[in-house]
Amino acid sequence: MLAAAMDIGGTKTIIALVDNKGSIINKRQIKTNTYDYKAHFDCCIKLMEECLSEHFLNKQDILGLGINLPGMVNSTSGLLYHAPFAGWRNVKVIDYFSKQTGLKNIYIENDVNSCAEGEMFFGNTSGNFLWITVSTGIGGAVVVNNKLIFGENNCAGEIGHVKVEYENPRKCSCGQFGCTEAQASGTAINTLFKELIHKDSSYIDKLKQFDLNPDASGCAFLARLKDEECIKIFKTCGLYLGRALSTAANLLNPKEIFIGGGVSLSFDLIIDEIQKQIKENTIPQCSVVTVKPTALGYEAALLAAASLVFRRNK
Amino acid sequence: MLAAAMDIGGTKTIIALVDNKGSIINKRQIKTNTYDYKAHFDCCIKLMEECLSEHFLNKQDILGLGINLPGMVNSTSGLLYHAPFAGWRNVKVIDYFSKQTGLKNIYIENDVNSCAEGEMFFGNTSGNFLWITVSTGIGGAVVVNNKLIFGENNCAGEIGHVKVEYENPRKCSCGQFGCTEAQASGTAINTLFKELIHKDSSYIDKLKQFDLNPDASGCAFLARLKDEECIKIFKTCGLYLGRALSTAANLLNPKEIFIGGGVSLSFDLIIDEIQKQIKENTIPQCSVVTVKPTALGYEAALLAAASLVFRRNK
Numbered sequence: 001m002l003a004a005a006m007d008i009g010g011t012k013t014i015i016a017l018v019d020n021k022g023s024i025i026n027k028r029q030i031k032t033n034t035y036d037y038k039a040h041f042d043c044c045i046k047l048m049e050e051c052l053s054e055h056f057l058n059k060q061d062i063l064g065l066g067i068n069l070p071g072m073v074n075s076t077s078g079l080l081y082h083a084p085f086a087g088w089r090n091v092k093v094i095d096y097f098s099k100q101t102g103l104k105n106i107y108i109e110n111d112v113n114s115c116a117e118g119e120m121f122f123g124n125t126s127g128n129f130l131w132i133t134v135s136t137g138i139g140g141a142v143v144v145n146n147k148l149i150f151g152e153n154n155c156a157g158e159i160g161h162v163k164v165e166y167e168n169p170r171k172c173s174c175g176q177f178g179c180t181e182a183q184a185s186g187t188a189i190n191t192l193f194k195e196l197i198h199k200d201s202s203y204i205d206k207l208k209q210f211d212l213n214p215d216a217s218g219c220a221f222l223a224r225l226k227d228e229e230c231i232k233i234f235k236t237c238g239l240y241l242g243r244a245l246s247t248a249a250n251l252l253n254p255k256e257i258f259i260g261g262g263v264s265l266s267f268d269l270i271i272d273e274i275q276k277q278i279k280e281n282t283i284p285q286c287s288v289v290t291v292k293p294t295a296l297g298y299e300a301a302l303l304a305a306a307s308l309v310f311r312r313n314k
Numbered sequence: 315m316l317a318a319a320m321d322i323g324g325t326k327t328i329i330a331l332v333d334n335k336g337s338i339i340n341k342r343q344i345k346t347n348t349y350d351y352k353a354h355f356d357c358c359i360k361l362m363e364e365c366l367s368e369h370f371l372n373k374q375d376i377l378g379l380g381i382n383l384p385g386m387v388n389s390t391s392g393l394l395y396h397a398p399f400a401g402w403r404n405v406k407v408i409d410y411f412s413k414q415t416g417l418k419n420i421y422i423e424n425d426v427n428s429c430a431e432g433e434m435f436f437g438n439t440s441g442n443f444l445w446i447t448v449s450t451g452i453g454g455a456v457v458v459n460n461k462l463i464f465g466e467n468n469c470a471g472e473i474g475h476v477k478v479e480y481e482n483p484r485k486c487s488c489g490q491f492g493c494t495e496a497q498a499s500g501t502a503i504n505t506l507f508k509e510l511i512h513k514d515s516s517y518i519d520k521l522k523q524f525d526l527n528p529d530a531s532g533c534a535f536l537a538r539l540k541d542e543e544c545i546k547i548f549k550t551c552g553l554y555l556g557r558a559l560s561t562a563a564n565l566l567n568p569k570e571i572f573i574g575g576g577v578s579l580s581f582d583l584i585i586d587e588i589q590k591q592i593k594e595n596t597i598p599q600c601s602v603v604t605v606k607p608t609a610l611g612y613e614a615a616l617l618a619a620a621s622l623v624f625r626r627n628k
Contacts, residue, residue: 072599128466142565149458151567152442155599158564163557163595167481174597243477247561250472251456253465281477283488285386285469 002057004048004065005305008032009111010085013040015047017055017062018306022122024299026051034086038096045100064105065097066114066308068301072154073110080108081154107308111301112139112157113148115294118304119258120146121311123295126255130248131294132159133301134241135261137173138181142252160185164243184240186262189216192233200229220266237263238270242277249278249286260294260301267293316371318362318379319619322346323425324399327354329361331369331376332620336436338613340365348400352410359414378419379411380622382428382615386468389423395468421622425615426453426471427462429608432618433572434460435625437609440569444562445608446473447615448555449575451487452495456566474499478557498554500576503530506547514543534580551577552584556591563592563600574608574615581607 001020006013013032017025028047033040048065052058071083078094094106109117116131120143127146133139138160142149149156160181161174169178170188182188197203197214206227212218223230245257259267271291278287294300315334320327327346331339342361347354362379366372385397392408408420423431430445434457441460447453452474456463463470474495475488483492484502496502511517511528520541526532537544559571573581585605592601608614 126466140565144458144463149566151600152440152569153567153599153602155597156565156567158567158597158600161597162561162564165480166557176595176597243480247476248565250476251454251470251562251565252463253467253470253472255466281490283469283472283475283490285467286465286472288467 001310002062003306003309004051004062005302005309006044006048006065006067007111007302007305008040008044008067008069009301010034010070010083013044014302015044015051016302016306017048017051017057018303020310022296022303022306024302026054027302032086034088037086037088037091041093041096042100045097048101059101059103062103063313064107064309065101065103066305067093067097067106067108068111068114068305069093069108070111073108073113074154075107075109075113078106078108105309105313107312109305109308110139110141110154111304113141114304114308115260115296115300116141116143116148116258116304117311118296118300118307119294121307122303123258125258128252129254129256129258130157130159130245130252131258131260132241132245133261134184134259134263135186137187138179138185138261140248142248142254144252159244159248162244162247164240180240180244184237184244186216188240189219189233189237189263190214192236193219193230196229196233216263216266220269223266223269231269234266234269235273238273239277241270242274243281245274245289245291246278246281246287249282249289253286254289257289257291258294259291260296264293265298315624316376317620317623318365318376319616319623320358320362320379320381321425321616321619322354322358322381322383323615324348324384324397327358328616329358329365330616330620331362331365331371332617334624336610336617336620338616340368341616346400348402351400351402351405355407355410356414359411362415373415373417376417377627378421378623379415379417380428380619381407381411381420381422382425382619383407383422384425387422387424387427388468389421389427392420392422394422419623419627421626423619423622424453424455424468425618427455428618428622429574429610429614430455430457430462430572430618431625432610432614432621433608435621436617437572439572442566443568443570443572444471444473444559444566445572445574446555446559447575448498448573448577449500451501452499452575454562456562456568458566473558473562476558476561478554494554494558498551498558498577500530502554503533503547503551503577504528506550507533507544510543510547530577530580534583537580537583545583548580548583549587552587553591555584556588557595559588559603559605560592560595563596563603567600568603571603571605572608573605574610578607579612
């Protein structure tokens with residue numbers, strides 16, 4: 001069984017065909033056209049059709065289309081309320097795609113909620129878990145008894161804006177202070193690493209030596225070479241993530257917490273500090289939570305978009 | 315319609331008959347016998363029967379019996395896992411009461427979860443809310459779509475142990491540091507007030523003058539007389555409660571937060587600071603949450619025990 005999947009992010013969009021075992025059959029990647037969503041959606045459809053025809057398939061051969069969107073979504077009505085990065089507001093996404101493609105089984109979801117759905121379909125979960133994307137920003141999704149929690153305004157799971165530093169907080173892109181996103185996201189790691197380079201110019205030579213960028217992945221490379229200062233940056237990230245996850249564990253008592261997003265590639269550099277924080281800050285019955293990287297790997301969000309189709313058409 | 319209700323706490327137990335409008339028909343209060351739960355349960359049953367016979371009623375005239383317990387409960391199997399204050403473990407509560415009384419409709423619940431049920435039955439809720447008891451300790455219950463969330467080990471809602479102070483934390487009875495319970499419970503207010511009296515002996519005269527105890531209610535009395543230092547103590551309590559509630563609002567996006575327990579009697583002294591914290595620490599879509607005192611008043615927990623019966627026998 002095949003599904004079409006579109007992972008529409010604030011910066012890039014991936015279009016793919018995915019089978020129900022989680023294999024990506026064909027794939028395209030483009031920059032997200034934030035100026036004109038209709039033009040962008042049309043382009044996505046064209047690339048989906050290209051993916052199909054390269055495999056001698058047509059739209060009748062797929063079970064449906066799953067779409068991740070970077071913002072607040074009402075998955076039932078098919079409406080994208082607001083995508084802050086793209087600037088889109090009140091877009092009837094399902095209506096548009098179904099008119100342009102003639103497809104009936106079209107599903108949309110917020111990108112992080114979608115990842116939680118993907119973990120349920122392709123991974124192995126207890127059905128009581130938290131999914132957290134640690135990337136440019138930090139987003140979260142809460143699942144209770146195999147169902148996503150949406151909250152009153154479709155905004156549950158905002159662990160990125162839980163406060164984890166009150167005394168010396170960094171300013172967050174949301175305008176508030178001390179949010180997990182400001183203290184522990186990929187962007188926060190970039191900032192900490194740049195501050196380190198600024199303070200100690202020997203890092204400029206190290207970057208040149210290993211052909212690294214002054215960003216989170218450059219920092220991770222050096223941390224794995226046992227650079228104490230770079231290790232410390234990831235420990236700081238783990239400390240703040242650990243504080244946020246402890247809070248979530250006390251409130252929701254989940255069985256698992258799955259971490260995805262770019263920073264999950266540095267899971268080995270943050271997990272010890274996360275575990276330490278959970279042990280210190282969570283009551284014993286809640287501290288038994290298991291923290292692990294997503295089973296879906298780097299393409300988690302794309303597989304997740306496909307899972308929207310498979311979960312609803314079992 | 316009448317239900318029998320027992321609110322068994324770590325210190326005292328109240329036994330009552332309650333009607334389905336929330337009126338208490340007859341009531342007894344005793345000290346909780348923590349040494350011998352069977353003797354205590356037998357005593358509760360005797361007092362329930364007294365309440366009935368005083369109104370020329372017998373057990374066939376009540377719809378059932380609802381019991382709050384101060385600890386971890388499995389309401390489905392009728393088991394009390396552990397009541398830390400009383401020291402009871404693995405007690406088959408429903409079995410015991412049904413053998414001793416012959417009643418069929420017996421329901422048990424953790425005391426804070428029960429309050430959330432009571433708010434749904436006797437109060438006016440959206441079905442997406444948080445209930446928090448601020449008393450000697452602090453407990454919480456999470457309701458999503460009119461259902462309690464239990465979590466993996468029946469321990470969801472532990473907002474009392476969410477950390478709200480990392481730099482200068484007070485030690486909590488749980489052994490950890492900076493928990494909401496350690497910073498903002500009735501016990502914390504008692505401590506802050508005692509520290510104030512110790513620092514400034516003029517408060518000893520004030521206590522004598524108004525015949526007050528050196529506790530949270532004494533502090534509230536003076537705060538209402540515009541004593542700046544006592545006002546500050548309640549602001550501190552509001553600040554820490556506000557931090558904890560902001561976190562819960564970001565994670566769960568509830569419509570309402572209900573506050574019960576002794577400290578809710580000082581709601582007027584804490585609400586401004588709570589609102590301020592929520593505005594500063596919660597994303598806009600989640601900050602629209604309404605924080606209010608329970609509609610059930612001082613007897614919230616007792617009415618809640620009765621609601622366990624009414625909600626399941628509508």
